[in-house]
Amino acid sequence: MARDLRKLFAKEREEKTYSMKKGHEARFLTKLDEKMPIEKPPKEKKGYAVWWQMVASVVVALGLTFYYFSSNEEDGNVSGTQIVETENDKEGQQAISLGDLSPDLKKVENYYLTNINLELSDLEVDANNKEVMDSYMDRLAELDEEYHQLNKELNQIGPNDQTIGALVKNLQLRLQLLQKLKSKLNQLKSSKNEQETSNIM
Numbered sequence: 001m002a003r004d005l006r007k008l009f010a011k012e013r014e015e016k017t018y019s020m021k022k023g024h025e026a027r028f029l030t031k032l033d034e035k036m037p038i039e040k041p042p043k044e045k046k047g048y049a050v051w052w053q054m055v056a057s058v059v060v061a062l063g064l065t066f067y068y069f070s071s072n073e074e075d076g077n078v079s080g081t082q083i084v085e086t087e088n089d090k091e092g093q094q095a096i097s098l099g100d101l102s103p104d105l106k107k108v109e110n111y112y113l114t115n116i117n118l119e120l121s122d123l124e125v126d127a128n129n130k131e132v133m134d135s136y137m138d139r140l141a142e143l144d145e146e147y148h149q150l151n152k153e154l155n156q157i158g159p160n161d162q163t164i165g166a167l168v169k170n171l172q173l174r175l176q177l178l179q180k181l182k183s184k185l186n187q188l189k190s191s192k193n194e195q196e197t198s199n200i201m
Contacts, residue, residue: 054114060121067125068137095155098167105164112171119178128192129185136181143174 099106125133147170154163 057118057121061117064120064123064125068133095151097151098164101159101164108168109171112175115175116171116178119175119182122182124185129188132184132188133181136177139177140174143170143177146170
């Protein structure tokens with residue numbers, strides 16, 4: 001008298017209905033809340049505060065750039081180039097830039113330009129680090145000139161992988177250069193502080 005187990009189990013499932021006790025879900029949720037309290041999502045920063053911080057950073061960057069170039073004029077070293085310029089041709093025509101080619105490239109360009117401006121706004125210029133600052137700013141001016149040449153090439157020849165790659169690489173180099181400058185200034189500042197403390201002792 002062999003029986004088919006599959007039929008037996010199917011029959012048993014049909015006959016029995018399982019139900020949970022009343023209020024089970026509510027009890028489960030309260031226990032879950034006790035064991036793992038739900039963290040309230042952090043309140044978003046006030047939108048205006050974030051915008052004001054970005055605006056303040058840009059203003060500081062522009063102020064430092066103005067200070068740098070005005071101090072160069074006093075020394076007789078008029079460089080005449082800016083670190084980040086708008087993309088207008090000399091004839092007044094609107095030139096295409098890296099960000100005009102695609103939304104992804106616009107994000108990349110905005111990322112680097114924003115970080116470059118932030119790094120510039122964090123720099124502290126004083127008499128002790130002026131020589132180092134000048135050498136780095138000269139290199140930044142060279143990279144800026146190269147960037148404008150690449151933009152001209154982009155407008156004359158049209159978009160191609162080499163020009164786009166060179167533009168992105170230029171922005172990366174500028175950001176890396178500013179980060180190295182910041183690191184160098186921090187080293188100078190710490191060595192100066194160490195010298196002062198050793199002189200005090």
